[in-house]
Amino acid sequence: MDRRHKIKMCAYGSCREEFYAKGDRGRSRKYCDKCRPLVVLAIAKKSYYNNKANRLSKMAKYRSEHPIKTEKQKTATRQYNKIYREKNREILRAKALKAYHRKRLNKPQL
Ligand SMILES: [Zn+2]
Numbered sequence: 001m002d003r004r005h006k007i008k009m010c011a012y013g014s015c016r017e018e019f020y021a022k023g024d025r026g027r028s029r030k031y032c033d034k035c036r037p038l039v040v041l042a043i044a045k046k047s048y049y050n051n052k053a054n055r056l057s058k059m060a061k062y063r064s065e066h067p068i069k070t071e072k073q074k075t076a077t078r079q080y081n082k083i084y085r086e087k088n089r090e091i092l093r094a095k096a097l098k099a100y101h102r103k104r105l106n107k108p109q110l
Contacts, residue, residue, distance in 0.1 A: 010035055 006021040012035035019032050031039050048055070069077070 012039055 007018050008021040008030040010017040010019065010032040011029040012031050015032060015035050017032040017034070019030075021030065
């Protein structure tokens with residue numbers, strides 16, 4: 001290797017590849033060109049998981065500014081859901097009643 005420039009060692013995992021420290025900005029850990037994308041990705045992932053609240057608030061803000069549905073559509077879906085829920089409840093009640101009667105009929109007679 002040419003010794004005119006400073007030589008640094010890659011700090012990613014067990015890479016330990018040597019490279020010239022040209023344009024060095026004085027960060028503590030240095031990475032070779034092969035490992036840098038991985039490191040950048042890892043940092044991005046870490047920040048993504050650490051700033052969950054921030055991310056969610058940003059998303060909520062964006063959604064409030066760019067709504068998918070209008071208020072009219074929202075109320076329509078709410079009403080539909082209400083009807084559907086009641087229907088579903090009736091069905092469940094009927095099923096439960098049926099099961100109850102079946103249980104009673106299948107009881108061994110003493
Ligand atoms: Zn490396």
